[in-house]
């Protein structure tokens with residue numbers, strides 16, 4: 001199943017209130033690694049922390065849905081942001097984490113988007129869950145070696161194809 005993101009941005013900070021309002025989005029399911037923080041990093045970039053705070057102030061609901069197995073780190077980072085999180089491995093490209101996240105936020109799929117840096121997990125899971133999908137560039141080039149070598153190469157091929165479509 002080839003899947004294309006509905007929207008592409010360079011960084012999560014570009015997914016702003018104007019964009020969300022235009023598309024009727026009030027809830028965001030957000031990937032963790034390389035979307036909100038660097039891969040396996042604990043430090044939240046300042047501009048991302050500010051952006052999350054600003055979205056929350058405007059009443060946007062956020063829920064981290066990550067395929068991590070480091071649950072202590074997940075809880076700690078979600079606590080720092082002060083946002084919902086799926087407390088476990090979200091199982092992307094499966095939909096369990098996303099559907100649970102929507103339920104936690106009390107948001108219907110048509111009012112939500114999945115934001116992430118990987119086509120084959122984040123965007124595919126979002127499409128399956130019936131939410132809008134937003135692909136962002138990975139925050140850092142540090143990555144799980146399998147992701148780097150296999151998924152990124154395939155993603156680039158798929159995205160190049162997307163660009164060349166009429």
Ligand SMILES: [Mg+2]
Pocket residue numbers: 031032033034035116117118
């Ligand atoms: Mg990621």
